[in-house]
Amino acid sequence: MSEIKITDLSFAYKDQPNRLILKDINIEVEHGEFVCLLGPSGCGKSTFLRLLAGLEDPTGGTLEMNGKPLKGSSLDRSVVFQDYGLFPWMTAGENIMLALQQKYPKKPKKELKEVALNMMKEVGLDKSVFKKLPKALSGGMKQRCAIARSLSIDPPILLMDEPFGALDAVTRAKLQDLLISLWNHEEEKKTVFFVTHDVDESMLLANRILVFGQSPSNIIYDKKIPEDLKITRETIFENSKILELRNELINHINRDVADHTTIGQNG
Ligand SMILES: Nc1ncnc2c1ncn2[C@@H]1O[C@H](COP(=O)(O)OP(=O)(O)OP(=O)(O)O)[C@@H](O)[C@H]1O
Ligand SMILES: [Mg+2]
Structure with missing residues:
Protein backbone atom coordinates (compact mmCIF):
# COMPACT_ATOMS: atom_id res chain seq x y z
CA MET A 1 0.00 0.00 0.00
CA ARG A 77 4.39 15.46 9.36
CA SER A 78 6.60 18.38 10.10
CA VAL A 79 6.71 21.44 7.88
CA VAL A 80 9.42 23.95 7.08
CA PHE A 81 7.30 26.84 5.84
CA GLN A 82 8.40 29.13 3.04
CA ASP A 83 8.09 32.10 5.45
CA TYR A 84 9.75 30.04 8.24
CA GLY A 85 6.65 30.04 10.50
CA LEU A 86 8.52 30.97 13.70
CA PHE A 87 6.53 32.48 16.55
CA PRO A 88 7.91 36.03 16.73
CA TRP A 89 7.38 36.38 20.49
CA MET A 90 9.47 33.30 21.28
CA THR A 91 13.24 33.01 21.03
CA ALA A 92 14.76 30.71 18.41
CA GLY A 93 15.42 28.15 21.15
CA GLU A 94 11.88 28.38 22.53
CA ASN A 95 10.50 27.84 19.03
CA ILE A 96 12.48 24.60 18.70
CA MET A 97 11.75 23.53 22.29
CA LEU A 98 8.01 23.98 21.77
CA ALA A 99 8.01 21.41 18.97
CA LEU A 100 10.22 19.05 20.99
CA GLN A 101 7.99 19.31 24.08
CA GLN A 102 4.93 18.55 21.99
CA LYS A 103 6.61 15.51 20.50
CA TYR A 104 8.25 14.23 23.70
CA PRO A 105 6.06 15.52 26.57
CA LYS A 106 7.58 13.12 29.11
CA LYS A 107 11.24 13.85 28.47
CA PRO A 108 13.03 16.26 30.85
CA LYS A 109 13.49 19.79 29.53
CA LYS A 110 17.25 19.57 30.00
CA GLU A 111 17.46 16.57 27.68
CA LEU A 112 15.32 18.30 25.05
CA LYS A 113 17.47 21.42 25.25
CA GLU A 114 20.45 19.23 24.46
CA VAL A 115 18.63 17.88 21.37
CA ALA A 116 17.73 21.43 20.28
CA LEU A 117 21.30 22.70 20.71
CA ASN A 118 22.73 19.72 18.82
CA MET A 119 20.37 20.26 15.92
CA MET A 120 21.18 23.98 15.89
CA LYS A 121 24.85 23.03 15.64
CA GLU A 122 24.10 20.62 12.78
CA VAL A 123 22.48 23.41 10.77
CA GLY A 124 25.34 25.79 11.55
CA LEU A 125 23.73 28.00 14.19
CA ASP A 126 25.81 29.19 17.12
CA LYS A 127 24.36 28.39 20.54
CA SER A 128 24.03 32.14 21.27
CA VAL A 129 21.15 32.12 18.74
CA PHE A 130 19.10 30.01 21.19
CA LYS A 131 18.22 33.11 23.22
CA LYS A 132 17.55 35.46 20.31
CA LEU A 133 14.14 36.50 19.02
CA PRO A 134 13.48 35.82 15.32
CA LYS A 135 13.51 39.57 14.57
CA ALA A 136 17.16 39.65 15.63
CA LEU A 137 18.11 36.94 13.12
CA SER A 138 19.00 37.17 9.44
CA GLY A 139 16.73 35.46 6.89
CA GLY A 140 19.15 32.56 6.53
CA MET A 141 19.39 32.15 10.33
CA LYS A 142 15.60 32.13 10.66
CA GLN A 143 15.43 29.56 7.89
CA ARG A 144 17.98 27.33 9.61
CA CYS A 145 16.10 27.71 12.89
CA ALA A 146 12.92 26.50 11.16
CA ILE A 147 14.86 23.58 9.65
CA ALA A 148 16.35 22.69 13.06
CA ARG A 149 12.87 22.75 14.59
CA SER A 150 11.53 20.49 11.91
CA LEU A 151 14.41 17.99 11.92
CA SER A 152 14.72 17.86 15.72
CA ILE A 153 11.40 16.05 16.12
CA ASP A 154 12.57 13.41 13.66
CA PRO A 155 9.28 13.02 11.80
CA PRO A 156 8.63 10.16 9.37
CA ILE A 157 7.32 12.68 6.82
CA LEU A 158 9.10 15.96 6.13
CA LEU A 159 7.42 18.75 4.18
CA MET A 160 9.92 21.41 3.15
CA ASP A 161 8.97 24.55 1.23
CA GLU A 162 12.03 26.08 -0.45
CA PRO A 163 13.90 25.44 2.81
CA PHE A 164 17.33 26.49 1.53
CA GLY A 165 16.18 29.51 -0.50
CA ALA A 166 17.72 32.13 1.82
CA LEU A 167 21.08 30.43 2.32
CA ASP A 168 24.49 31.16 0.85
CA ALA A 169 25.91 28.50 -1.49
CA VAL A 170 28.25 26.89 1.07
CA THR A 171 25.64 26.62 3.85
CA ARG A 172 23.11 25.38 1.31
CA ALA A 173 25.43 22.61 0.13
CA LYS A 174 26.12 21.58 3.76
N1 LIG B 1 -4.20 31.72 2.12
C1 LIG B 1 -4.54 31.98 0.85
N2 LIG B 1 -5.76 32.47 0.53
C2 LIG B 1 -6.11 32.72 -0.75
N3 LIG B 1 -5.30 32.50 -1.81
C3 LIG B 1 -4.06 32.01 -1.57
C4 LIG B 1 -3.63 31.72 -0.23
N4 LIG B 1 -2.36 31.24 -0.30
C5 LIG B 1 -2.05 31.23 -1.61
N5 LIG B 1 -3.06 31.70 -2.37
C6 LIG B 1 -3.09 31.78 -3.84
O1 LIG B 1 -2.93 30.46 -4.35
C7 LIG B 1 -2.09 30.47 -5.51
C8 LIG B 1 -0.97 29.45 -5.29
O2 LIG B 1 -0.14 29.94 -4.26
P1 LIG B 1 1.06 29.09 -3.67
O3 LIG B 1 1.64 29.89 -2.56
O4 LIG B 1 0.60 27.72 -3.38
O5 LIG B 1 2.04 29.04 -4.94
P2 LIG B 1 3.55 28.52 -5.07
O6 LIG B 1 3.58 27.58 -6.21
O7 LIG B 1 4.01 28.03 -3.76
O8 LIG B 1 4.33 29.83 -5.48
P3 LIG B 1 5.86 30.29 -5.13
O9 LIG B 1 6.76 29.47 -6.01
O10 LIG B 1 5.88 31.74 -5.50
O11 LIG B 1 6.10 30.06 -3.67
C9 LIG B 1 -1.63 31.90 -5.71
O12 LIG B 1 -2.44 32.49 -6.70
C10 LIG B 1 -1.88 32.55 -4.37
O13 LIG B 1 -2.21 33.91 -4.53
MG1 LIG C 1 5.40 28.66 -2.41
Whole structure:
Protein backbone atom coordinates (compact mmCIF):
# COMPACT_ATOMS: atom_id res chain seq x y z
CA MET A 1 0.00 0.00 0.00
CA SER A 2 1.27 3.49 -0.83
CA GLU A 3 1.92 5.76 2.12
CA ILE A 4 0.20 8.65 0.39
CA LYS A 5 -2.54 8.30 -2.19
CA ILE A 6 -4.09 11.34 -3.82
CA THR A 7 -7.07 10.84 -6.10
CA ASP A 8 -8.67 13.48 -8.36
CA LEU A 9 -7.71 16.17 -5.88
CA SER A 10 -8.81 19.73 -6.51
CA PHE A 11 -8.47 22.74 -4.28
CA ALA A 12 -9.76 26.33 -4.07
CA TYR A 13 -9.22 28.72 -1.15
CA LYS A 14 -12.48 29.56 0.61
CA ASP A 15 -12.31 33.28 -0.20
CA GLN A 16 -12.28 32.46 -3.94
CA PRO A 17 -14.25 29.23 -4.23
CA ASN A 18 -14.55 29.44 -8.02
CA ARG A 19 -10.83 29.76 -8.62
CA LEU A 20 -9.24 26.34 -8.56
CA ILE A 21 -5.58 26.41 -7.59
CA LEU A 22 -5.06 22.65 -7.98
CA LYS A 23 -7.03 20.41 -10.31
CA ASP A 24 -7.09 16.69 -11.13
CA ILE A 25 -4.07 15.70 -9.06
CA ASN A 26 -3.50 11.97 -8.98
CA ILE A 27 -0.42 10.50 -7.38
CA GLU A 28 0.77 7.72 -5.10
CA VAL A 29 3.93 8.06 -3.04
CA GLU A 30 5.70 5.18 -1.32
CA HIS A 31 7.27 5.42 2.11
CA GLY A 32 10.89 6.53 1.83
CA GLU A 33 10.58 8.46 -1.41
CA PHE A 34 12.32 11.83 -1.66
CA VAL A 35 10.00 13.86 -3.86
CA CYS A 36 11.02 17.27 -5.20
CA LEU A 37 8.33 19.61 -6.48
CA LEU A 38 9.09 22.15 -9.18
CA GLY A 39 6.81 24.57 -10.99
CA PRO A 40 6.22 28.24 -11.75
CA SER A 41 5.66 30.76 -9.00
CA GLY A 42 2.02 30.85 -7.91
CA CYS A 43 1.12 27.45 -9.37
CA GLY A 44 0.21 25.99 -5.99
CA LYS A 45 3.26 24.14 -4.63
CA SER A 46 2.94 25.64 -1.14
CA THR A 47 -0.79 25.01 -1.28
CA PHE A 48 -0.10 21.36 -2.11
CA LEU A 49 2.22 21.09 0.92
CA ARG A 50 -0.44 22.71 3.14
CA LEU A 51 -2.86 20.00 2.02
CA LEU A 52 -0.30 17.30 2.84
CA ALA A 53 0.29 18.96 6.21
CA GLY A 54 -3.44 18.80 6.90
CA LEU A 55 -3.68 22.58 7.21
CA GLU A 56 -6.21 22.71 4.36
CA ASP A 57 -8.85 20.21 3.25
CA PRO A 58 -9.34 19.17 -0.40
CA THR A 59 -12.19 20.89 -2.23
CA GLY A 60 -12.69 17.76 -4.32
CA GLY A 61 -11.18 14.29 -4.48
CA THR A 62 -9.36 12.48 -1.70
CA LEU A 63 -6.05 12.59 0.10
CA GLU A 64 -5.21 9.40 1.99
CA MET A 65 -2.35 8.54 4.28
CA ASN A 66 -1.76 4.86 4.97
CA GLY A 67 -5.22 4.06 3.65
CA LYS A 68 -7.11 6.62 5.76
CA PRO A 69 -8.30 10.11 4.85
CA LEU A 70 -5.71 12.65 5.99
CA LYS A 71 -7.28 14.83 8.68
CA GLY A 72 -5.64 17.76 10.45
CA SER A 73 -2.00 18.35 11.27
CA SER A 74 0.20 15.82 13.05
CA LEU A 75 3.67 15.64 14.59
CA ASP A 76 4.33 12.83 12.09
CA ARG A 77 4.39 15.46 9.36
CA SER A 78 6.60 18.38 10.10
CA VAL A 79 6.71 21.44 7.88
CA VAL A 80 9.42 23.95 7.08
CA PHE A 81 7.30 26.84 5.84
CA GLN A 82 8.40 29.13 3.04
CA ASP A 83 8.09 32.10 5.45
CA TYR A 84 9.75 30.04 8.24
CA GLY A 85 6.65 30.04 10.50
CA LEU A 86 8.52 30.97 13.70
CA PHE A 87 6.53 32.48 16.55
CA PRO A 88 7.91 36.03 16.73
CA TRP A 89 7.38 36.38 20.49
CA MET A 90 9.47 33.30 21.28
CA THR A 91 13.24 33.01 21.03
CA ALA A 92 14.76 30.71 18.41
CA GLY A 93 15.42 28.15 21.15
CA GLU A 94 11.88 28.38 22.53
CA ASN A 95 10.50 27.84 19.03
CA ILE A 96 12.48 24.60 18.70
CA MET A 97 11.75 23.53 22.29
CA LEU A 98 8.01 23.98 21.77
CA ALA A 99 8.01 21.41 18.97
CA LEU A 100 10.22 19.05 20.99
CA GLN A 101 7.99 19.31 24.08
CA GLN A 102 4.93 18.55 21.99
CA LYS A 103 6.61 15.51 20.50
CA TYR A 104 8.25 14.23 23.70
CA PRO A 105 6.06 15.52 26.57
CA LYS A 106 7.58 13.12 29.11
CA LYS A 107 11.24 13.85 28.47
CA PRO A 108 13.03 16.26 30.85
CA LYS A 109 13.49 19.79 29.53
CA LYS A 110 17.25 19.57 30.00
CA GLU A 111 17.46 16.57 27.68
CA LEU A 112 15.32 18.30 25.05
CA LYS A 113 17.47 21.42 25.25
CA GLU A 114 20.45 19.23 24.46
CA VAL A 115 18.63 17.88 21.37
CA ALA A 116 17.73 21.43 20.28
CA LEU A 117 21.30 22.70 20.71
CA ASN A 118 22.73 19.72 18.82
CA MET A 119 20.37 20.26 15.92
CA MET A 120 21.18 23.98 15.89
CA LYS A 121 24.85 23.03 15.64
CA GLU A 122 24.10 20.62 12.78
CA VAL A 123 22.48 23.41 10.77
CA GLY A 124 25.34 25.79 11.55
CA LEU A 125 23.73 28.00 14.19
CA ASP A 126 25.81 29.19 17.12
CA LYS A 127 24.36 28.39 20.54
CA SER A 128 24.03 32.14 21.27
CA VAL A 129 21.15 32.12 18.74
CA PHE A 130 19.10 30.01 21.19
CA LYS A 131 18.22 33.11 23.22
CA LYS A 132 17.55 35.46 20.31
CA LEU A 133 14.14 36.50 19.02
CA PRO A 134 13.48 35.82 15.32
CA LYS A 135 13.51 39.57 14.57
CA ALA A 136 17.16 39.65 15.63
CA LEU A 137 18.11 36.94 13.12
CA SER A 138 19.00 37.17 9.44
CA GLY A 139 16.73 35.46 6.89
CA GLY A 140 19.15 32.56 6.53
CA MET A 141 19.39 32.15 10.33
CA LYS A 142 15.60 32.13 10.66
CA GLN A 143 15.43 29.56 7.89
CA ARG A 144 17.98 27.33 9.61
CA CYS A 145 16.10 27.71 12.89
CA ALA A 146 12.92 26.50 11.16
CA ILE A 147 14.86 23.58 9.65
CA ALA A 148 16.35 22.69 13.06
CA ARG A 149 12.87 22.75 14.59
CA SER A 150 11.53 20.49 11.91
CA LEU A 151 14.41 17.99 11.92
CA SER A 152 14.72 17.86 15.72
CA ILE A 153 11.40 16.05 16.12
CA ASP A 154 12.57 13.41 13.66
CA PRO A 155 9.28 13.02 11.80
CA PRO A 156 8.63 10.16 9.37
CA ILE A 157 7.32 12.68 6.82
CA LEU A 158 9.10 15.96 6.13
CA LEU A 159 7.42 18.75 4.18
CA MET A 160 9.92 21.41 3.15
CA ASP A 161 8.97 24.55 1.23
CA GLU A 162 12.03 26.08 -0.45
CA PRO A 163 13.90 25.44 2.81
CA PHE A 164 17.33 26.49 1.53
CA GLY A 165 16.18 29.51 -0.50
CA ALA A 166 17.72 32.13 1.82
CA LEU A 167 21.08 30.43 2.32
CA ASP A 168 24.49 31.16 0.85
CA ALA A 169 25.91 28.50 -1.49
CA VAL A 170 28.25 26.89 1.07
CA THR A 171 25.64 26.62 3.85
CA ARG A 172 23.11 25.38 1.31
CA ALA A 173 25.43 22.61 0.13
CA LYS A 174 26.12 21.58 3.76
CA LEU A 175 22.42 21.40 4.56
CA GLN A 176 21.66 19.49 1.36
CA ASP A 177 24.23 16.90 2.49
CA LEU A 178 22.77 16.84 6.01
CA LEU A 179 19.31 16.26 4.63
CA ILE A 180 20.47 13.47 2.31
CA SER A 181 22.30 11.75 5.19
CA LEU A 182 19.27 12.01 7.50
CA TRP A 183 17.06 10.63 4.76
CA ASN A 184 19.52 7.88 3.77
CA HIS A 185 21.04 6.59 6.95
CA GLU A 186 18.19 6.54 9.39
CA GLU A 187 17.06 3.04 10.27
CA GLU A 188 13.60 4.09 9.20
CA LYS A 189 13.70 6.05 5.97
CA LYS A 190 11.79 9.30 5.80
CA THR A 191 9.41 10.44 3.12
CA VAL A 192 10.31 13.94 2.00
CA PHE A 193 8.38 16.48 -0.08
CA PHE A 194 10.73 19.30 -0.98
CA VAL A 195 9.75 22.38 -2.99
CA THR A 196 12.47 24.16 -4.93
CA HIS A 197 12.88 26.37 -7.99
CA ASP A 198 16.38 24.98 -8.54
CA VAL A 199 16.45 22.15 -11.08
CA ASP A 200 19.97 21.09 -10.06
CA GLU A 201 19.02 20.98 -6.39
CA SER A 202 16.04 18.81 -7.22
CA MET A 203 18.23 16.38 -9.16
CA LEU A 204 20.81 16.23 -6.40
CA LEU A 205 18.29 15.48 -3.67
CA ALA A 206 15.31 13.67 -5.12
CA ASN A 207 14.63 10.16 -6.22
CA ARG A 208 11.42 11.40 -7.78
CA ILE A 209 10.70 14.75 -9.37
CA LEU A 210 7.26 16.24 -9.97
CA VAL A 211 6.70 19.31 -12.11
CA PHE A 212 3.49 21.26 -11.54
CA GLY A 213 2.00 23.22 -14.45
CA GLN A 214 0.48 26.68 -14.39
CA SER A 215 -2.58 27.27 -12.20
CA PRO A 216 -5.10 25.60 -12.05
CA SER A 217 -2.25 23.26 -11.64
CA ASN A 218 -1.74 19.57 -11.94
CA ILE A 219 1.30 17.35 -12.27
CA ILE A 220 2.65 17.66 -15.82
CA TYR A 221 5.77 15.54 -15.31
CA ASP A 222 6.53 12.73 -12.88
CA LYS A 223 9.96 11.17 -13.10
CA LYS A 224 11.54 8.53 -10.89
CA ILE A 225 15.29 8.98 -10.95
CA PRO A 226 17.05 5.69 -11.71
CA GLU A 227 19.22 4.74 -8.71
CA ASP A 228 22.24 3.90 -10.85
CA LEU A 229 22.51 7.51 -12.08
CA LYS A 230 24.30 8.51 -8.83
CA ILE A 231 23.80 12.23 -9.20
CA THR A 232 26.33 14.33 -7.27
CA ARG A 233 27.58 17.92 -7.54
CA GLU A 234 30.47 16.55 -9.62
CA THR A 235 28.60 14.18 -11.95
CA ILE A 236 25.69 16.51 -12.65
CA PHE A 237 27.55 18.30 -15.45
CA GLU A 238 29.70 15.38 -16.59
CA ASN A 239 27.54 12.33 -17.05
CA SER A 240 25.64 12.38 -20.36
CA LYS A 241 22.61 10.51 -18.99
CA ILE A 242 22.27 12.99 -16.15
CA LEU A 243 22.58 15.92 -18.56
CA GLU A 244 19.89 14.34 -20.72
CA LEU A 245 17.57 14.12 -17.72
CA ARG A 246 18.37 17.72 -16.76
CA ASN A 247 17.49 18.92 -20.28
CA GLU A 248 14.27 16.88 -20.26
CA LEU A 249 13.26 18.50 -17.00
CA ILE A 250 14.08 22.03 -18.14
CA ASN A 251 12.25 21.43 -21.43
CA HIS A 252 9.09 20.39 -19.61
CA ILE A 253 9.18 23.48 -17.43
CA ASN A 254 9.88 25.81 -20.36
CA ARG A 255 7.31 24.20 -22.66
CA ASP A 256 4.60 24.67 -20.05
CA VAL A 257 5.52 28.34 -19.59
CA ALA A 258 5.61 28.85 -23.40
CA ASP A 259 2.19 27.17 -23.88
CA HIS A 260 0.61 29.45 -21.32
CA THR A 261 2.31 32.54 -22.69
CA THR A 262 0.73 31.82 -26.11
CA ILE A 263 -2.72 31.38 -24.58
CA GLY A 264 -2.30 34.64 -22.67
CA GLN A 265 -1.26 36.59 -25.76
CA ASN A 266 -4.17 35.35 -27.85
CA GLY A 267 -6.77 36.24 -25.30
N1 LIG B 1 -4.20 31.72 2.12
C1 LIG B 1 -4.54 31.98 0.85
N2 LIG B 1 -5.76 32.47 0.53
C2 LIG B 1 -6.11 32.72 -0.75
N3 LIG B 1 -5.30 32.50 -1.81
C3 LIG B 1 -4.06 32.01 -1.57
C4 LIG B 1 -3.63 31.72 -0.23
N4 LIG B 1 -2.36 31.24 -0.30
C5 LIG B 1 -2.05 31.23 -1.61
N5 LIG B 1 -3.06 31.70 -2.37
C6 LIG B 1 -3.09 31.78 -3.84
O1 LIG B 1 -2.93 30.46 -4.35
C7 LIG B 1 -2.09 30.47 -5.51
C8 LIG B 1 -0.97 29.45 -5.29
O2 LIG B 1 -0.14 29.94 -4.26
P1 LIG B 1 1.06 29.09 -3.67
O3 LIG B 1 1.64 29.89 -2.56
O4 LIG B 1 0.60 27.72 -3.38
O5 LIG B 1 2.04 29.04 -4.94
P2 LIG B 1 3.55 28.52 -5.07
O6 LIG B 1 3.58 27.58 -6.21
O7 LIG B 1 4.01 28.03 -3.76
O8 LIG B 1 4.33 29.83 -5.48
P3 LIG B 1 5.86 30.29 -5.13
O9 LIG B 1 6.76 29.47 -6.01
O10 LIG B 1 5.88 31.74 -5.50
O11 LIG B 1 6.10 30.06 -3.67
C9 LIG B 1 -1.63 31.90 -5.71
O12 LIG B 1 -2.44 32.49 -6.70
C10 LIG B 1 -1.88 32.55 -4.37
O13 LIG B 1 -2.21 33.91 -4.53
MG1 LIG C 1 5.40 28.66 -2.41
